[in-house]
Amino acid sequence: MKKRILFTGGGSAGHVTVNTALIPHFEKEGWDITYIGSEDGIEKEIITEQFPHIPYKSISSGKLRRYFSWKNFSDPFRVMKGVFDALSVIRKTKPDIIFSKGGFVSVPVVMAAKMAKVPVAIHESDVTPGLANKLAVPFATKIFTTFPETVQSLPSEKSLCAGAIIREELFTGDTREGKRLTGYYEDKPVLMIMGGSLGARKINEAVRGNLEELLTAFQIIHICGKGNVDESLVQKGYRQYEFIKGELPHYLAMTDFVISRAGSNSIFEFLALKKPMLLIPLSREASRGDQILNANSFVKHGYAIKLEEEELNEKSFLDRVNELKSNRDIMIRNMEKGEKAYTIQDMYEVLSSMSR
Known part of the structure; x- marks a missing residue:
């Protein structure tokens, strides 16, 4: 039966x-x-x-x-x-x-x-x-x-x-397919930015305000939310998407760094894939504060760097991105040592x- x-x-x-x-x-x-x-x-x-x-x-x-x-x-x-x-x-x-x-x-x-x-x-x-x-x-x-x-x-x-x-399909990503989809073949690390299913205005603004400098160091996949693609910014090394569905494993496979909110499901997926993270949790005004606690836990274990939304501006954002890049190897080692x-x-x- x-x-x-x-x-x-x-x-x-x-x-x-x-x-x-x-x-x-x-x-x-x-x-x-x-x-x-x-x-x-x-x-x-x-x-x-x-x-x-x-x-x-x-x-x-x-x-x-x-x-x-x-x-x-x-x-x-x-x-x-x-x-x-x-x-x-x-x-x-x-x-x-x-x-x-x-x-x-x-x-x-x-x-x-x-x-x-x-x-x-x-x-x-x-x-x-x-x-x-x-x-x-x-x-x-x-x-x-x-x-x-x-x-x-x-x-x-x-x-x-x-x-x-963790969804099993996330482990099936193919870096070559991600490169084909984006056209990214340069020898630069890939930075993925995710602001949540509807995007995040302040994160989008911080990215775009620093875009020229970011593009000197990264190729960027920017998931900016519904209605938030800015066609005037289309250029080499910067790809914008309202959202990504079935191809996400391929994009993640080619990604070196992630900037994200701190929803539990997402950040544990990045952890499973060993992606160093800059987390910008929703503020207490916009939530019950759970994302702040999630981010604090990841910072404590050495998996991520945190930037509070109240402190988010173009300068603080760029400073944290540079810190993220500098701490890549340490974060990956910490992730590899973490409990399964x-x-x-x-x-x-x-x-x-x-x-x-």
């Missing part, structure tokens, strides 16, 4: 990436797979596009806010409706285990799983658990963390550090052993 697994997680791409990394392996092993997400969240777009053959079940969910909003009074009822929506899906699909990546939509699923006596594994990407995962912890069977520091703030009897679960994360096969075996 086929084993069954139910995946959940959404609200941002980061709450889906680990799921999309694990799903192909469970498919290969012959499991029946179902995904629970929201009706209008980014998870629906990602899952239905990448895995159109997998049943996608939408449930009601409410946003869990740390600030005052009148919706805080109505959304608990949406969450409760979501619990019963999820319970209905669980009873129909009869999963042997549920894997939750977090996000608001996952809370009612994890609560319903407890009611249905289905084992639940949670994966937390950031140094400090997000609010959704904090609420889900009491209902979880096992909690996997990405950062070793996170285990200290969770129940020790059911928590362990598995590291980041669970592979997808490792995670598959643990989850299989948890299933009922």
Whole structure:
């Protein structure tokens, strides 16, 4: 009889990436797979596009806010409706285990799983658990963390550090194909700049304000976000993209240095590929501060250099880039000495052993 697994997680791409990394392996092993997400969240777009053959079940969910909003009074009822929506899906699909990546939509699923006596594994990407995962912890069977520091703030009897679960396709990149796509054949290091899925205005401005000097030392791949390509800057050694999808492994293969935000999934992918990083985390005003903690952890381990957004200007940016270049060999050595994360096969075996 086929084993069954139910995946959940959404609200941002980061709450889906680990799921999309694990799903192909469970498919290969012959499991029946179902995904629970929201009706209008980014998870629906990602899952239905990448895995159109997998049943996608939408449930009601409410946003869990740390600030005052009148919706805080109505959304608990949406969450409760979501619990019963999820319970209905669980009873129909009869999963042997549920894997939750977090996000608001996952809370009612994890609560319903407890009611249905289905084992639940949670994966937390950031140094400090997000609010959704904090609420889900009491209902979880096992909690996997990405950062070793996170285990200290969770129940020790059911928590362990598995590291980041990296998409296998990232290791299939071909430097020659990356060079063909970019036309970069000069004997200069390649600098990749990523500002997030929508780009980052201040990072884009710092890059372009220093472009002439940067191009003396680097060939640049600049993922600048939707609508942010500046055609007036087109020149040799500087390639701009709104975003990169299927070809990303090839671009990463040819990359020597990365400048990025400090989202957990992305920076652990760079770590796995041994790419020295300059991290510019989202400020506390723009987030709950998780990216700052992520960046601090990487700096502590010697994997990255950090530049706070409040300190970001053309001069500080160029100074940090020069520091990044000077510390390349040290960073790579530190990365090679770091603890190894669970592979997808490792995670598959643990989850299989948890299933009922």
